[in-house]
Amino acid sequence: MRLVTYRASTGPRIGVVLPDDRVHDVRAGTLEEIVGDAAALDGAREAADAASTSLDLPRIDELELLPPVRPGKLLCIGYNYRGHVPDGEDPTANDPAYPDVFVKTANVLIGPNDPVELPQVEADVDYEGEIALVIGRRAKNVTLDAALDHVAGYTLFDDVTARDWQRHGSQFTLGKSFDTFGPLGPWLVTADEIADPQDLVVEVERDGVITARQSTATMIFPMAFLVHHLSQVMTLEPGDVISTGTPQKLPAAAEAHRPLADGDAVTVRVAGLGELTTRFTTTTEDAR
Amino acid sequence: MRLVTYRASTGPRIGVVLPDDRVHDVRAGTLEEIVGDAAALDGAREAADAASTSLDLPRIDELELLPPVRPGKLLCIGYNYRGHVPDGEDPTANDPAYPDVFVKTANVLIGPNDPVELPQVEADVDYEGEIALVIGRRAKNVTLDAALDHVAGYTLFDDVTARDWQRHGSQFTLGKSFDTFGPLGPWLVTADEIADPQDLVVEVERDGVITARQSTATMIFPMAFLVHHLSQVMTLEPGDVISTGTPQKLPAAAEAHRPLADGDAVTVRVAGLGELTTRFTTTTEDAR
Structure with a gap:
């Protein structure tokens, strides 16, 4: 559904x-x-x-359309898809011991058809197309086995990021939390429709060119682990969102990268979850 | 008031x-x-x-008492008080260029008389006594001069932190966001009562011993700058909280540090703002 x-x-x-x-x-x-x-x-x-x-x-x-949910907590995962390694090398060799978790604040959240407003201050804006899971049942200290029972379903998220602001300190917060930097949607697909959340292909497209395409099978920390791990720290409530990290940009796309500008568009697409296309605009809002 | x-x-x-x-x-x-x-x-x-x-x-x-406000965004500042330097040395020499900002999630918030529940998982729990400012008027792109006009007042905050979890990745989030890790209060002192927020002495006491005592005059990023800077990124809403960083622990206290345990108590005290005393307890809540 x-x-x-x-x-x-x-x-x-x-x-x-x-x-x-x-x-x-x-x-x-x-x-x-x-x-x-x-x-x-x-x-x-x-x-x-x-x-x-x-x-x-x-x-x-x-x-x-509004964001399908308005999460009390919008949690994001840093580096969570393995890069490609040559045959014979261990793809897990660079796996971190723990997921790197950060928060996007409530002001980022926009509906699936709303534009991202590029900041008035100088900012090097980039996109990250991701699968976001939505908590259905309250979760605290849940086991790995029971973790997915607490997931209501899945949707798509663009973790829009100002790379320069992200690097201003040790913490990503400001680069991640400009107003409108969180398109979510278009809909919630209930968990019963997804046979295996670790067998989905995330595809990201910018201005008609595929810039990332990777299976959730290459995730370092699978979704069940994320729910289990986070629930050891915080009580996850219905509607809370965990965005599960972005696939790695294809080498050509990483090389050709330029900051997002007025008129650009980015699409996140996952078979079974739909697609989320976001336009980027120069805000005309005046300083208050 | x-x-x-x-x-x-x-x-x-x-x-x-x-x-x-x-x-x-x-x-x-x-x-x-x-x-x-x-x-x-x-x-x-x-x-x-x-x-x-x-x-x-x-x-x-x-x-x-409940938390005086229930913030839509609970923003915290990392390293924001200068350390002591020998006479003749420049105290600003180690100042970072930008404030380091992180978020504590909504599940941390507790009232001023509520105990912090120590996690069931292994965690090296520490305290950070801070002045928290509360936004009164919506703030977006506000100038440095106008920034304090958007502050409703001040209260006290203990940025309780699991140091080991804080260091699990590059981002502090999980170490900062265990349930109950955010006592706020006891009250909001309206801004008109504070002649100069950069002339307040923050005193932190653990089990009867002063472990930190430092004036807000030694802040790297004054409160007005924090509001100005954050408002370039995010629309700050009434009730949002910016906790302005913790004074440095006195050398003897830093040396004597041991993780907080059942029965410990920490007090944050600022003349004019009152005091916030928090008890730490071992939770008896079972895994759900």
Whole structure:
């Protein structure tokens, strides 16, 4: 099941995206309110199945999509895809002992069709296309085996980053947390639809050119481990997001890199999860 | 004016702490809802002044204090107090070019009388006593001169840290974000009461021994600069908290350091802001 949160005149609403990309309205509210509620999800599924022939429903491209969830915590993972090594070498030789975790602040979050506003201050802006998992059931000290039971589903995320600001200190925070630097969506795909989250291919495209393509099989810390590990530290709540790291840029793309500029577009694409295309614009907002 | 948020049977309420430490109730809600509202603050002040002889009000130690605000963003600053240098040497010689900023996640936040629960996993837990500023008016791209106009006031914070986890990767996040690792309070002191935030002495005490004592005059990045700098990146919202860094431990205390254990207590004290004493306990909560 694909679930969206969208804006209506009366406030945000939750919808199920039908196979023909029409949206069956479920209820008022935002998705983090129901991702932990199995009965509510079952009800949404049944109602959507019953409605799936209705052609009087709005098409998804007619709706103003909001981020599928509004996470209380938006956690990101640094280096988490192994690079290519020559035959005979151990691909795990450079694996770190622990995942490197950082936070993006709430002001970054935008919907899947919203543009990223390039900063007014000088900033060398880059993209990172990622799979984001969404917590469904509260998780504290969960075992590795039980970890994925706490995942409601998956969506896509662009961990937009100002590389120069990221390097201003030891901590990435400021380079990662400019307003609008977090497009999320387009929808949440419930976990039951993904047979194996470690067998997905993440593809990232900039201005029509594939710049990264890598399987989640090459992840250093699989998603179950991330949930297990983070839950030893913090109580993960329904709607919390863990963005699982970006595949390595292809050598040609890394070499050709230039900072994102007004009019550029980046797409993150994963079969089964859909695609998230983000435009980058020069903000016209004045200093307040 | 000293403002608190406290728990009542009907939900959280806001109060003004009178000179005799009795609390005048202002209204339902939490402080971040009114810190940006000058008229509401003036109203609270006038009502409290009129009430200041009432001995039928509860004493502050009879109330269950909540964190004075529940910040949408809890931002912390790394190394921000200069060390002592011998006479004739330049104390600014080791100043970094930019403040090092990190985030603590929402699950850390506890009230001023709540205990920190030591993690169930192995963790080398330390304390950092700090002045935290609270944003009153939304701030984006504010000038250095105007920055303090956006500050509602000041409170105290213990940036509790698991040193071993902090060093697991390049990013501090996990070591900083265990559940309960963020006692905040006891109250918000409105900015009008602090003649010069760069002329305050922060004193930290562990089990009766002073372990740090340093003036905010020795800060590398003054509070106005922090607000200005952060506002170039992110829109700061009313109730957001910037904890401004911890003074350096005195050499004897640094040498005598041992991880915090069940029954320990740490106090942060600043004349004019009050004191925040935190107990550390071994959690009895079972894995879920």
